[in-house]
Amino acid sequence: MNEPERVEALVVGGGPAGLAVGMLLSQAGVETVVCERRSFPVEKPCGEGIMPSGVAHLRQLGIEAFLAPDTYARFYGIRYFTNGGLATGRFAEGPGWGMTRTTLSNAMYRRALAEPRLSVLENVRVAGIERSQGRWVVGLCTGKTFWVRLLIGADGLHSPVRRWAGLSGPMGPRRRWGLRRHFRMRPWSEYVEVYWGGGVEAYITPCGPNCVDVAFLWDEDQKREDDDAVGFDTFLRRFPALGTLLLPGEPLDTVRGAGPLWQTVRSPVADGVMLVGDAAGYIDAITGEGISLALAQTQALTDTAVSALKTTKDMPPVALLQPYARACRQIGRPYRLMTRSLLAISRHPRIADRIVDLLAHGPDVFQTLLSINMGYLPTPSRVAVSLARLVWKARKESEK
Numbered sequence: 001m002n003e004p005e006r007v008e009a010l011v012v013g014g015g016p017a018g019l020a021v022g023m024l025l026s027q028a029g030v031e032t033v034v035c036e037r038r039s040f041p042v043e044k045p046c047g048e049g050i051m052p053s054g055v056a057h058l059r060q061l062g063i064e065a066f067l068a069p070d071t072y073a074r075f076y077g078i079r080y081f082t083n084g085g086l087a088t089g090r091f092a093e094g095p096g097w098g099m100t101r102t103t104l105s106n107a108m109y110r111r112a113l114a115e116p117r118l119s120v121l122e123n124v125r126v127a128g129i130e131r132s133q134g135r136w137v138v139g140l141c142t143g144k145t146f147w148v149r150l151l152i153g154a155d156g157l158h159s160p161v162r163r164w165a166g167l168s169g170p171m172g173p174r175r176r177w178g179l180r181r182h183f184r185m186r187p188w189s190e191y192v193e194v195y196w197g198g199g200v201e202a203y204i205t206p207c208g209p210n211c212v213d214v215a216f217l218w219d220e221d222q223k224r225e226d227d228d229a230v231g232f233d234t235f236l237r238r239f240p241a242l243g244t245l246l247l248p249g250e251p252l253d254t255v256r257g258a259g260p261l262w263q264t265v266r267s268p269v270a271d272g273v274m275l276v277g278d279a280a281g282y283i284d285a286i287t288g289e290g291i292s293l294a295l296a297q298t299q300a301l302t303d304t305a306v307s308a309l310k311t312t313k314d315m316p317p318v319a320l321l322q323p324y325a326r327a328c329r330q331i332g333r334p335y336r337l338m339t340r341s342l343l344a345i346s347r348h349p350r351i352a353d354r355i356v357d358l359l360a361h362g363p364d365v366f367q368t369l370l371s372i373n374m375g376y377l378p379t380p381s382r383v384a385v386s387l388a389r390l391v392w393k394a395r396k397e398s399e400k
């Protein structure tokens, strides 16, 4: 075996979470290596709507300078469609960004290369870890090894680091999956559109002047008798209006899928190990928060990591990493609440219909809910005003 190379921190995974953590640690003075098993730009099935909170983090990292204006689209809120209704919620915090994962990955990768204390390795799979002399020995598929004080698992939904560190929790209670495909066509909406179909939803995101992303999320037990196979075309047939809108579009790529989405974690930290992004636990993509949540965690991870690495010469014991575990719980609270609520509604088309009807009468309430979902706490007066408007409109409606 080759002599291990010494490095302070090694990040497994070069997705949005891994690259952001790499950049932030480098900026904080920590020599860091990011290992990505694929080549950049990295593709991944995703709905590709980055919420305004995520946009704020990407701007802070300086990603915008690496994005050509014609490679992404701005979207201004979320529009829900049910069988009988339509409701639009506009973001109070400015637009989100719709962009393909390869566009995001390309911009983040090029930005990361400018960091002086960061090395980003592509086409290298981290194959295993071993504990030795108060550090982690991290083995790559190439045979190379690193001797690291801090190992960061940013390796996605089925995180190997989570498994190696014994941090995986029990299976999530719902088994849901996702599929996505891009179409070459001019986006017809400046919103991310969500079509509710009782156990299956369709998500349409404008991703550029000539690109639309179509994603489906569905419950494993939602396969119908008349479905020949679970697949993109089967699901599209359940949304005839959407099918018509997509008719002028030309498929740009093959269908990609991911799941089961609900992955639980006992803790995002262990001795010398920190998990971030999907690796730190994930429920569902129903609120489109995954990238933003991952980016929100990265600053908290960096703060804890930097202080822990200063306190000890070896790998930081789990006790020193607990502030990050607490921050993770706090950052994820609104996401967990909204996601679980929407998941409960998603199986009941009639309830979804009623709620969309209610939101249609209260765009302010919808806007407030979108803010809460992103972790922005609205002022009590904003909540009171939006509720008052909703009640007033509902009254007027019932008088008609």
Ligand SMILES: Cc1cc2nc3c(=O)[nH]c(=O)nc-3n(C[C@H](O)[C@H](O)[C@H](O)COP(=O)(O)OP(=O)(O)OC[C@H]3O[C@@H](n4cnc5c(N)ncnc54)[C@H](O)[C@@H]3O)c2cc1C
Residues within 6 Å of the ligand: 012, 013, 014, 015, 016, 017, 018, 035, 036, 037, 038, 042, 044, 045, 046, 047, 048, 049, 050, 051, 124, 125, 126, 127, 154, 155, 156, 157, 160, 177, 178, 179, 180, 215, 216, 217, 258, 259, 276, 277, 278, 279, 285, 288, 289, 290, 291, 292, 294
């Ligand atoms: C269908 C679907 C729709 C979604 N829609 C949205 C949306 O609209 N908006 C949103 O914000 N989020 C959405 N999400 C969620 C979002 O895609 C994830 O939350 C986000 O990608 C998490 O980023 P990450 O960096 O944690 O993980 P990933 O993006 O999965 O990155 C992990 C990286 O680790 C690498 N890796 C894994 N194992 C190893 C190894 N052993 N060695 C080296 N590298 C390794 C992988 O190759 C990968 O590049 C959606 C997800 C799905 C499935």
